[in-house]
Amino acid sequence: MTTADPARPGPGAGTGARTGTRPGAAEAPEFSGQRIHVRPDFALIGQMVEPGSRVLDVGCETGDLLDYLIAERGVVGRGIELSQAGVNESVRRGLSVVQGDADTDLQDYPSKAFDYVILSQTLQATYHPRDVLSNLARIGRRAIVSFPNFGHWRVRLKLLWDGTMPVSEALPGAWYETPNIHLCTIRDFTQLCRELDVTIERALALDDRGSDKGIADPARANLRAQHALFLLRADETPI
Amino acid sequence: MDLSLNDASPADLDVPSRQDLAGLVVELGVEQPLQLDCGARLGPFKMAYRTYGQLNADRSNAILVCHALTGDQHPADPPHTDRAGWWERMVGSGQVLDTDRYFVICANVLGGCMGSEGPKEINPETGVPWGLDFPVITIADMVRAQTLLLDHLGIEKLFCVIGGSMGAMQALQFAVSYPERTFASVPIAGAARHSAQNIGFHEVGRQAIMADPDWCDGAYLSYGTKPRRGLAVARMAAHITYLSEEALHRKFGRRLQDRKSVTYGFDADFQVESYLRHQGSAFVDRFDANSYLYITRAMDYFDLAAEHGGLLARAFKDTPVRYCVISFTSDWLFPTPESRQIVHGLNAAAADVSFCEIETDKGHDAFLLDEPEFFAVLNGFLEGCASLKGLKV
Numbered sequence: 001m002t003t004a005d006p007a008r009p010g011p012g013a014g015t016g017a018r019t020g021t022r023p024g025a026a027e028a029p030e031f032s033g034q035r036i037h038v039r040p041d042f043a044l045i046g047q048m049v050e051p052g053s054r055v056l057d058v059g060c061e062t063g064d065l066l067d068y069l070i071a072e073r074g075v076v077g078r079g080i081e082l083s084q085a086g087v088n089e090s091v092r093r094g095l096s097v098v099q100g101d102a103d104t105d106l107q108d109y110p111s112k113a114f115d116y117v118i119l120s121q122t123l124q125a126t127y128h129p130r131d132v133l134s135n136l137a138r139i140g141r142r143a144i145v146s147f148p149n150f151g152h153w154r155v156r157l158k159l160l161w162d163g164t165m166p167v168s169e170a171l172p173g174a175w176y177e178t179p180n181i182h183l184c185t186i187r188d189f190t191q192l193c194r195e196l197d198v199t200i201e202r203a204l205a206l207d208d209r210g211s212d213k214g215i216a217d218p219a220r221a222n223l224r225a226q227h228a229l230f231l232l233r234a235d236e237t238p239i
Numbered sequence: 240m241d242l243s244l245n246d247a248s249p250a251d252l253d254v255p256s257r258q259d260l261a262g263l264v265v266e267l268g269v270e271q272p273l274q275l276d277c278g279a280r281l282g283p284f285k286m287a288y289r290t291y292g293q294l295n296a297d298r299s300n301a302i303l304v305c306h307a308l309t310g311d312q313h314p315a316d317p318p319h320t321d322r323a324g325w326w327e328r329m330v331g332s333g334q335v336l337d338t339d340r341y342f343v344i345c346a347n348v349l350g351g352c353m354g355s356e357g358p359k360e361i362n363p364e365t366g367v368p369w370g371l372d373f374p375v376i377t378i379a380d381m382v383r384a385q386t387l388l389l390d391h392l393g394i395e396k397l398f399c400v401i402g403g404s405m406g407a408m409q410a411l412q413f414a415v416s417y418p419e420r421t422f423a424s425v426p427i428a429g430a431a432r433h434s435a436q437n438i439g440f441h442e443v444g445r446q447a448i449m450a451d452p453d454w455c456d457g458a459y460l461s462y463g464t465k466p467r468r469g470l471a472v473a474r475m476a477a478h479i480t481y482l483s484e485e486a487l488h489r490k491f492g493r494r495l496q497d498r499k500s501v502t503y504g505f506d507a508d509f510q511v512e513s514y515l516r517h518q519g520s521a522f523v524d525r526f527d528a529n530s531y532l533y534i535t536r537a538m539d540y541f542d543l544a545a546e547h548g549g550l551l552a553r554a555f556k557d558t559p560v561r562y563c564v565i566s567f568t569s570d571w572l573f574p575t576p577e578s579r580q581i582v583h584g585l586n587a588a589a590a591d592v593s594f595c596e597i598e599t600d601k602g603h604d605a606f607l608l609d610e611p612e613f614f615a616v617l618n619g620f621l622e623g624c625a626s627l628k629g630l631k632v
Contacts, residue, residue, distance in 0.1 A: 078591065078592075084595070084596055084598070087593075087594070087595055088595050088597075088612060088615075088616050090593075091563065091593045091595050091616045091619050091620055091623075092615050092616055092618070092619035093619055093623070094619050094620065094622050094623025094624075094626065094627075095593070095623065096561070096591050096592060096593045096623075097593055097594075098564075098582050098586065098592055098593060098594035099594050099595070099596060100582075100586075100594075105583075105586070108583050108586040108587045109586055109587065109589060110587060110588070110589055113589035114589070
């Protein structure tokens, strides 16, 4: 059974009290004397984003993903972040980020204002995931959503054998301190997408490091993926 | 026609001399008077301003600094005084508004009393000070006048317009009225409209001035006097709103002024009283009472949404301007929700906006003080703008 690594920051550490911890970072090789950190899920998200498009990152923490997408995909990037420390750090980096809450502030944005709205590892920490998801699909021509999969076999085993809430790399923190208040499985999520008339264009099963496990079958993904990454669309407009 | 001894044409703006430091005065609205919101037309009128740094070859590095209610055109290095400028920490070589890099412009607002046309200047039609004959001006009028100054300086488009408090109102109004004339706008400790509470505070100040018999129905200059007591009371009341309960407590607590116990009278027993009395009387020496009436009125009338059908988002529709909205946690005069309202309006227009709230206990005045996080955030925003715009210096 995987347990929480004490070296890893717990939920809410640093920034974003209600932002879940994203999958582990991997260090890319050094380029021209500058060390850049690229997590595998950043690269996967980057592949879903058309170069030069308009992107809103909801729960952008200190702006790492935005920075990556601007540098690698030439996007026009904006961010919303709950923690003021995260916002200030993002703005210090020259990014356009506002302090805001996915639960309450997405309703301000006009429909189809962005090509992509990204909600990375944050959905499970919102109060109203259903409203948040429909807002994402309304604001963006595409939405990119990732979350820890509560259907993973270790999670299921932990509940079945120990009868306690699972704690893992994907789900750090004990039940009483986790910011993750609306956990779901991949199957739960796809059902919600159907209810909201949101089309799943791509679905990836990710491991703890955020790398693609290459599982196509949804039932197997629901059992074996620690994280899931979805590309969604609510209308037929081509990008 | 330029009134200053040493006004510069745009081509030689980069030649600073000792005389420049006293600032420049230009006469604007000569060929066509300025159409004011109140319906009156004003012109020609004087505009006193100051510049720092050098305008670059493609005239793309200009930053317009807008001052607050009682500020002036000298954010740094003011002439004829040992006092520091009101934004000495912000404007200068190596500062956030780096004068080695940017061409910084600051003008005394229309209606002011530091050289720009205002109630204490001579009305050319009567030969005596304008007094209450000066037309009531608005924030939008101030901004119109500033654009005429930019025309005079040969600056088509600013890199950034920035200001705190009433300066924030101008920075917003400028970006909304002339979105094609600035790349970025930074409203600090401001609001999209003046709140009922703030109008109330201003009214207290105005009533204090007008209740002073020396105000003489606004014509005090003709009688060779000044409503000193009224203006001082206005300043004392206003000064409290610029601080925070915490800052006042830290600075003074209930400490007594040069005495061991209270005197059972109405002397300034408490340090805070003595401090406010000093603030009031020092202010009277540098500020004109009628200007105080006019400028506070301009702030009261400010309501950005009103001129756009009551919808703030409409004011920002399709704006190309990059905004950075900044507020301070302990500011109760222009509290964070006011800034957040601006941000909501900008979000609803899908505008490019950053919004930072700075943690401080120094109240509204924090925007004038040494707040490292504030400087760091603003610096990051300007750097981001410079790289987006490909600013060459």
